[in-house]
Amino acid sequence: MDNELFMNTAEFPPPPEMATHFEPPPSSSSAMMLNWALMDPNPHQDSSFLWEKSTEQQQQQQSIFDSALSSLVSSPTPSNSNFSGGGGDGFLIRELIGKLGNIGNNNNNSGEIYGTPMSRSASCYATPMSSPPPPTNTNSQMMMNRTTPLTEFSADPGFAERAARFSCFGSRSFNGRTNTNLPINNGNNIVNNSGKLTRVSSTPALKALISPEVAPGGEFSRKRKSVPKGKSKENPISTASPSPSFSKTAEKKEEWGGKGSKSSEEKGGKRRREEEDEEEGEGEGEGNKNNNTKPPEPPKDYIHVRARRGQATDSHSLAERVRREKIGERMKLLQDLVPGCNKVTGKALMLDEIINYVQSLQRQVEFLSMKLSSVNDTRLDFNVDALVSKDVMIPSSNNRLHEEGLQSKSSSHHHQQQQLNIYNNNNSQLLPNISSNNMMLQSPMNSLETSTLARSFTHLPTLTQFTDSISQYQMFSEEDLQSIVGMGVALNSNNESQHMKIEL
Amino acid sequence: MERQIINKRKRVFSLQPNKNPNELFARRYVSHLVPALKKINMNKSSSKTNHQSFEKTVKHEVDMAFALSAQEFAWSRFLQQKLLSSPHDDLISTSSYPSEILERSSKKQGGEKHQDRDEEGGEIKKRLKELQKLLPGGEEMNMEEILSEIGSYIVCLELQMIVLKSIVQDNTS
Numbered sequence: 104m105d106n107e108l109f110m111n112t113a114e115f116p117p118p119p120e121m122a123t124h125f126e127p128p129p130s131s132s133s134a135m136m137l138n139w140a141l142m143d144p145n146p147h148q149d150s151s152f153l154w155e156k157s158t159e160q161q162q163q164q165q166s167i168f169d170s171a172l173s174s175l176v177s178s179p180t181p182s183n184s185n186f187s188g189g190g191g192d193g194f195l196i197r198e199l200i201g202k203l204g205n206i207g208n209n210n211n212n213s214g215e216i217y218g219t220p221m222s223r224s225a226s227c228y229a230t231p232m233s234s235p236p237p238p239t240n241t242n243s244q245m246m247m248n249r250t251t252p253l254t255e256f257s258a259d260p261g262f263a264e265r266a267a268r269f270s271c272f273g274s275r276s277f278n279g280r281t282n283t284n285l286p287i288n289n290g291n292n293i294v295n296n297s298g299k300l301t302r303v304s305s306t307p308a309l310k311a312l313i314s315p316e317v318a319p320g321g322e323f324s325r326k327r328k329s330v331p332k333g334k335s336k337e338n339p340i341s342t343a344s345p346s347p348s349f350s351k352t353a354e355k356k357e358e359w360g361g362k363g364s365k366s367s368e369e370k371g372g373k374r375r376r377e378e379e380d381e382e383e384g385e386g387e388g389e390g391n392k393n394n395n396t397k398p399p400e401p402p403k404d405y406i407h408v409r410a411r412r413g414q415a416t417d418s419h420s421l422a423e424r425v426r427r428e429k430i431g432e433r434m435k436l437l438q439d440l441v442p443g444c445n446k447v448t449g450k451a452l453m454l455d456e457i458i459n460y461v462q463s464l465q466r467q468v469e470f471l472s473m474k475l476s477s478v479n480d481t482r483l484d485f486n487v488d489a490l491v492s493k494d495v496m497i498p499s500s501n502n503r504l505h506e507e508g509l510q511s512k513s514s515s516h517h518h519q520q521q522q523l524n525i526y527n528n529n530n531s532q533l534l535p536n537i538s539s540n541n542m543m544l545q546s547p548m549n550s551l552e553t554s555t556l557a558r559s560f561t562h563l564p565t566l567t568q569f570t571d572s573i574s575q576y577q578m579f580s581e582e583d584l585q586s587i588v589g590m591g592v593a594l595n596s597n598n599e600s601q602h603m604k605i606e607l
Numbered sequence: 608m609e610r611q612i613i614n615k616r617k618r619v620f621s622l623q624p625n626k627n628p629n630e631l632f633a634r635r636y637v638s639h640l641v642p643a644l645k646k647i648n649m650n651k652s653s654s655k656t657n658h659q660s661f662e663k664t665v666k667h668e669v670d671m672a673f674a675l676s677a678q679e680f681a682w683s684r685f686l687q688q689k690l691l692s693s694p695h696d697d698l699i700s701t702s703s704y705p706s707e708i709l710e711r712s713s714k715k716q717g718g719e720k721h722q723d724r725d726e727e728g729g730e731i732k733k734r735l736k737e738l739q740k741l742l743p744g745g746e747e748m749n750m751e752e753i754l755s756e757i758g759s760y761i762v763c764l765e766l767q768m769i770v771l772k773s774i775v776q777d778n779t780s
Contacts, residue, residue, distance in 0.1 A: 472771065475774060
């Protein structure tokens with residue numbers, strides 16, 4: 104890296120602001136020259152060859168800089184005003200010397216740096232602007248004055264800063280280092296980390312700090328964690344820990360957040376780390392993947408779960424417990440989706456309800472598609488815009504298409520008015536938010552009136568008017584059932600409460 | 608703003624249609640399905656196919672539009688694969704439903720000899736298996752995935768039903 108810096112600094116033009124930067128006190132001037140030299144990486148033709156030779160070997164560069172610095176330091180200030188922005192090597196040399204002097208001062212090598220004779224500097228200054236000094240002479244002179252190793256010399260203003268920072272960090276970890284927001288190399292990492300800062304609970308962060316040092320014996324179980332569920336309602340928990348070293352913390356923040364709160368609330372003795380396998384691909388919003396930035400730590404994510412007091416603390420049971428909690432959360436979400444699950448308790452029954460509901464939905468879709476095919480026979484024009492505009496009742500999350508209780512024993516119809524629920528004799532409820540007719544294929548009444556198919560079909564569209572009376576709906580319900588029968592779907596008129604059987 | 612029905616046929620349209628995922632799905636679905644149906648109709652008028660195959664084709668298109676409109680979910684990808692691989696099979700076979708239901712009900716009434724928890728776990732597993740069959744791609748998911756995918760599947764089915772109903776209604780009136 105030092106070589107690169109040398110290369111960069113070797114090729115810079117002497118801008119006019121050099122005169123302004125150069126000041127009597129050598130340290131400050133050197134510092135400013137240091138900055139200036141770094142800021143202009145543009146190649147300078149005149150001096151490039153001078154430095155090219157010097158950059159062949161680092162020590163040569165250092166020696167050159169040594170001598171240049173010494174000459175610059177010893178030379179008086181006002182001579183700089185003589186030089187315009189046209190550039191001479193003298194300026195370059197002076198700046199480099201300035202840098203050298205700065206660092207050399209820090210390193211207590213001033214004696215050597217200042218030891219160079221005045222003559223060279225005078226020669227540097229005396230050199231006319233137009234003609235660069237002969238490279239061989241300067242090189243030879245500089246090479247003679249190889250003095251300080253200047254290992255840390257990089258002609259980089261930030262380098263000294265970084266060096267200082269590095270020195271203050273022990274061998275402990277990168278954790279400490281990243282706290283200081285090193286801009287150059289770790290800026291990206293820190294940005295990444297800070298982005299994830301808010302989403303990790305405090306206890307895991309502490310664990311993460313300790314984790315590199317704690318030997319992960321048999322206690323830790325690790326699994327990979329992945330994208331959070333799109334529908335998860337858990338909020339991420341902002342962390343209290345300032346440490347950005349979250350390489351061990353879960354990326355799946357939402358699900359994790361819920362667990363983090365639980366874990367922090369639990370009393371516990373031991374600390375555990377877990378990753379959990381979760382599904383991917385619910386890209387409805389979150390696409391967070393696991394990223395870790397600390398090089399020494401493995402790129403894995405963990406959910407830190409604390410064992411409850413008095414409970415088993417081995418990794419398997421903990422993992423099992425976390426898994427069960429996740430499943431429980433999902434079941435709750437499903438409970439909101441599926442109608443009638445609120446009254447049901449227990450996983451098995453709820454799953455039953457869910458299965459029934461999904462089956463009924465699928466059957467309805469099939470029925471509708473068949474109806475669509477029959478409609479297609481007759482009519483061909485589809486107006487997409489009209490469809491979308493008339494696509495009423497795209498429900499919000501609160502509305503549900505379903506009927507309450509699949510146990511209802513009669514078909515139901517829907518119309519456009521949003522909150523209208525019509526109860527027919529069999530206590531079925533209309534779906535409040537459906538505009539079009541719904542041929543709910545509930546298990547029908549035992550007695551089906553006979554009616555013609557055509558008549559029943561023609562009656563269907565008129566059901567969309569909310570002014571229809573209840574009796575009409577009842578009548579239509581039966582007729583619709585007839586129509587369904589007419590279409591080749593035999594309704595099973597058994598009295599099983601929850602099941603509709605359609606045989607095609 | 609959501610679409611609301613105020614009076615008989617007055618509607619308020621959403622100002623931000625893209626933000627409502629339900630509406631997004633509905634629009635996508637319609638945009639997929641309607642051209643497909645038009646195409647089917649054109650083809651049908653040209654060649655004489657029997658009603659059954661026509662129905663199958665329509666069903667296929669319906670399912671395909673369904674799968675394409677909900678690409679964020681894993682089940683939609685599975686559904687797409689199935690559709691592409693076997694274009695003319697009925698994906699949702701109604702004949703299997705009664706058997707599943709009967710099976711489940713009979714097992715419910717079976718003797719409970721084991722511990723409650725085991726029994727419950729076993730029953731849950733049975734139901735999960737059935738759920739797996741219902742959900743496209745459910746065979747390859749574990750329990751957690753199924754539960755999370757089922758939610759989105761249910762919502763999309765409902766939306767699909769709305770769209771189909773409105774299509775049917777528009778064309779029967």
